[in-house]
Amino acid sequence: MLVNHGMNQLASLSIARSYSFASSIAAVLRRQSFLIRARGGGVHNKVHSTTAGITMQETEADAVSILRAITPTLDPTRHKGQAGKIAVIGGCREYTGAPYFAAISALKIGADLSHVFCTKDAAPVIKSYSPELIVHPVLEESYSVREEERKQVSAKVVAEVDKWMERFDCLVVGPGLGRDPFLLDCVSEIMKQARHSNVPIVVDGDGLFLVANSLHLVHGYPLAVLTPNVNEYKRLVQTVLKCEVDDADAHGQLSSLAKQIGGVTILRKGRSDLISDGDIVNSVSICGSPRRCGGQGDILSGSFLLVLVLQYFYLGHAKPFVAADRNPTVLGCIAGSALLRKAASLAFETRKRSTLTTDIIECLGRSLEDICPAY
Amino acid sequence: MLVNHGMNQLASLSIARSYSFASSIAAVLRRQSFLIRARGGGVHNKVHSTTAGITMQETEADAVSILRAITPTLDPTRHKGQAGKIAVIGGCREYTGAPYFAAISALKIGADLSHVFCTKDAAPVIKSYSPELIVHPVLEESYSVREEERKQVSAKVVAEVDKWMERFDCLVVGPGLGRDPFLLDCVSEIMKQARHSNVPIVVDGDGLFLVANSLHLVHGYPLAVLTPNVNEYKRLVQTVLKCEVDDADAHGQLSSLAKQIGGVTILRKGRSDLISDGDIVNSVSICGSPRRCGGQGDILSGSFLLVLVLQYFYLGHAKPFVAADRNPTVLGCIAGSALLRKAASLAFETRKRSTLTTDIIECLGRSLEDICPAY
Numbered sequence: 001m002l003v004n005h006g007m008n009q010l011a012s013l014s015i016a017r018s019y020s021f022a023s024s025i026a027a028v029l030r031r032q033s034f035l036i037r038a039r040g041g042g043v044h045n046k047v048h049s050t051t052a053g054i055t056m057q058e059t060e061a062d063a064v065s066i067l068r069a070i071t072p073t074l075d076p077t078r079h080k081g082q083a084g085k086i087a088v089i090g091g092c093r094e095y096t097g098a099p100y101f102a103a104i105s106a107l108k109i110g111a112d113l114s115h116v117f118c119t120k121d122a123a124p125v126i127k128s129y130s131p132e133l134i135v136h137p138v139l140e141e142s143y144s145v146r147e148e149e150r151k152q153v154s155a156k157v158v159a160e161v162d163k164w165m166e167r168f169d170c171l172v173v174g175p176g177l178g179r180d181p182f183l184l185d186c187v188s189e190i191m192k193q194a195r196h197s198n199v200p201i202v203v204d205g206d207g208l209f210l211v212a213n214s215l216h217l218v219h220g221y222p223l224a225v226l227t228p229n230v231n232e233y234k235r236l237v238q239t240v241l242k243c244e245v246d247d248a249d250a251h252g253q254l255s256s257l258a259k260q261i262g263g264v265t266i267l268r269k270g271r272s273d274l275i276s277d278g279d280i281v282n283s284v285s286i287c288g289s290p291r292r293c294g295g296q297g298d299i300l301s302g303s304f305l306l307v308l309v310l311q312y313f314y315l316g317h318a319k320p321f322v323a324a325d326r327n328p329t330v331l332g333c334i335a336g337s338a339l340l341r342k343a344a345s346l347a348f349e350t351r352k353r354s355t356l357t358t359d360i361i362e363c364l365g366r367s368l369e370d371i372c373p374a375y
Numbered sequence: 376m377l378v379n380h381g382m383n384q385l386a387s388l389s390i391a392r393s394y395s396f397a398s399s400i401a402a403v404l405r406r407q408s409f410l411i412r413a414r415g416g417g418v419h420n421k422v423h424s425t426t427a428g429i430t431m432q433e434t435e436a437d438a439v440s441i442l443r444a445i446t447p448t449l450d451p452t453r454h455k456g457q458a459g460k461i462a463v464i465g466g467c468r469e470y471t472g473a474p475y476f477a478a479i480s481a482l483k484i485g486a487d488l489s490h491v492f493c494t495k496d497a498a499p500v501i502k503s504y505s506p507e508l509i510v511h512p513v514l515e516e517s518y519s520v521r522e523e524e525r526k527q528v529s530a531k532v533v534a535e536v537d538k539w540m541e542r543f544d545c546l547v548v549g550p551g552l553g554r555d556p557f558l559l560d561c562v563s564e565i566m567k568q569a570r571h572s573n574v575p576i577v578v579d580g581d582g583l584f585l586v587a588n589s590l591h592l593v594h595g596y597p598l599a600v601l602t603p604n605v606n607e608y609k610r611l612v613q614t615v616l617k618c619e620v621d622d623a624d625a626h627g628q629l630s631s632l633a634k635q636i637g638g639v640t641i642l643r644k645g646r647s648d649l650i651s652d653g654d655i656v657n658s659v660s661i662c663g664s665p666r667r668c669g670g671q672g673d674i675l676s677g678s679f680l681l682v683l684v685l686q687y688f689y690l691g692h693a694k695p696f697v698a699a700d701r702n703p704t705v706l707g708c709i710a711g712s713a714l715l716r717k718a719a720s721l722a723f724e725t726r727k728r729s730t731l732t733t734d735i736i737e738c739l740g741r742s743l744e745d746i747c748p749a750y
Contacts, residue, residue: 097506121499121512128503271451290449290749292456294488295507352749353449353485354740355505 025151033200038222038329042156063284063338064371066331071372072110084111087164088172089187090205091118092141095176096125098205101298101357102175103133108364109339115168117161117190119183122176136160142182150182165193170200174207175298184210184343191217199221200329204297208232209282212239222260222277225329227267229297236266250274251281265329269297277327285335295357296344343367394526395733410573413597413704416488438659438713439746441706446747447485448614459486462539463547464562466493467516469501470551473580476673476732477550478508483739484714490543492536492565494558497551511535517557525557533564540568549582550673566592573598579672583607587614595637597652600704601720605673611641625649626656626667644672648712652702659712662720670732674715676738688711718742 086106091099103114115134125138138160145153171194200223218224237245240260258266259278268274272285346363347355461481466474480491490509498512513535520528575598587610593599612620613636633641634653643649647660705740721738722730
């Protein structure tokens with residue numbers, strides 16, 4: 001009986017492994033196809049270009065159309081995970097809200113699974129915010145690691161994340177990451193692994209601090225998306241272009257910045273969100289809210305921005321509207337931006353000055369439903 | 376490569392520092408301007424004076440007008456942080472609710488970022504109440520620090536808070552602080568640093584216990600606001616005026632007390648809230664609720680009281696009504712008091728005897744919206 005049981009276990013393991021292997025192969029193929037589209041899109045895309053003012057209305061319409069085009073038709077034959085699995089790398093002793101906002105937002109717009117990789121201190125707190133998230137307490141900060149152990153601990157941390165890497169459709173690096181040097185070194189290695197596996201990477205918050213100091217982590221990677229706010233953008237411009245932000249040439253400067261970082265996609269958050277991969281600049285100014293409570297950026301950049309597009313480009317759901325020659329990361333940014341702005345506007349309608357990030361997250365579902373009904 | 380990486384890091388750090396420096400300079404200038412107004416206001420203000428009874432109605436109208444005048448017009452061109460960043464110093468092994476109430480209230484009336492500096496035991500709990508707060512587990516209590524380590528630990532605690540100090544528009548000292556002697560010694564040093572940086576300080580709860588025993592911490596500081604309840608007021612009167620509370624001369628005694636502490640602003644919480652900086656006494660008796668659940672004081676004194684006024688006086692939004700010769704800390708107290716009383720009244724309408732502090736916090740947004748609509 002014991003032996004049989006053991007045999008069964010082995011057989012099950014073997015089946016699980018072969019399933020996992022097949023699943024990994026499929027994931028690899030999906031990501032390679034995504035990479036090819038992103039590379040192509042960066043050069044040939046024909047996304048509608050605008051400058052602020054006269055043509056703004058057309059861009060807003062475009063954002064809604066893109067969102068409608070790339071939002072999947074719900075399909076009861078699909079199984080768990082097929083509508084997107086994302087992971088957030090962030091959450092430390094000081095910051096726990098930001099990774100939660102990023103991870104839960106992905107679920108709220110339709111992703112199936114949302115993971116968070118954070119420090120041991122942060123994990124119980126992030127877990128307590130929601131039972132929906134899978135939270136891995138694997139990151140370490142300098143204060144908890146002795147000098148002589150660092151190499152070994154770093155390798156262990158990177159391996160812990162890497163064993164999940166193949167399963168993820170998108171990695172979000174930065175929300176609530178903090179700036180501990182040892183932790184950032186580990187995260188650099190994780191980013192290298194993600195890039196090696198062609199996993200798209202959205203970089204926000206302290207991830208942008210890391211990237212500004214180590215541009216090689218994203219340089220020339222067409223599946224990297226940077227989502228700077230006003231201060232983070234300023235730092236990027238100063239570091240990369242060696243000049244100050246010039247709002248009179250906002251579009252030209254954003255395009256140059258994206259080009260200089262080898263064609264990554266940049267979403268510059270502001271009154272209008274500006275998006276470029278070094279070619280054309282797209283702006284999204286639909287809806288929005290005048291509240292600037294901390295955490296809104298985590299919703300946008302943290303996760304859901306790319307999940308939408310992943311659902312389509314990865315899983316073969318793209319509708320005819322979404323031509324193969326459009327850069328999927330740019331489309332993801334446009335769709336994500338429109339969705340957040342609509343949600344923020346809905347939350348503000350009810351909550352006014354007391355609108356908080358959790359209120360906006362609660363409106364994400366209605367925002368998507370208003371633009372693109374489930375049935 | 377290593378050298379280059381190091382150089383890049385140095386360059387980036389230098390850019391980050393210069394940006395941070397420019398931002399700090401702006402904050403210093405804002406605070407200096409605020410200090411000048413507070414000093415001027417203390418001597419020359421012309422806030423409508425009342426005594427209980429006959430003219431009470433007029434004061435109530437005044438509170439609403441002040442709230443309307445100092446509440447900012449929402450401006451979509453502003454970015455995160457520009458509508459106020461506050462910090463609460465409080466939260467220990469025993470008390471975690473009070474600092475949460477104080478910090479979340481600030482967000483609920485429009486502040487962008489709200490930090491809490493508390494003990495290591497308290498941090499995970501306060502974090503778990505809301506992902507909107509940034510909670511720093513930096514304070515230490517006697518039981519966790521050996522005698523010989525105290526000096527070193529104290530310096531570290533103070534440095535941890537001080538590195539954030541320049542960013543804050545207001546510090547709230549006391550909600551859930553406890554009375555541990557080592558912790559209070561550290562908080563004394565933090566208050567000195569805040570005063571050195573001209574950061575306004577609201578003192579409540581156990582912060583008032585500390586201040587009653589160390590008056591020099593706030594004496595003569597025009598940006599200090601004390602918000603005693605009945606017992607805390609009694610202790611202050613006994614310690615400073617060396618007599619008992621005399622309700623027959625409530626206005627005169629409050630004015631004397633504020634004068635004796637060098638012109639700080641005192642908000643005496645009660646059936647009517649009485650406010651004075653040593654000159655005129657203002658009373659606010661609008662709305663209110665007969666419920667006296669623990670925590671209401673934290674909402675009022677903990678944070679939002681000054682945030683409103685800071686948004687205006689700091690950020691140049693003051694409307695013509697708010698003359699430069701009025702003490703902004705007094706105006707902040709009047710506005711904060713009116714807002715809390717209205718929220719408490721709204722909560723009581725629905726919840727009656729079961730009204731809790733969280734119910735009142737949920738009504739803060741509607742309270743502000745009723746008095747001063749967002750659009």
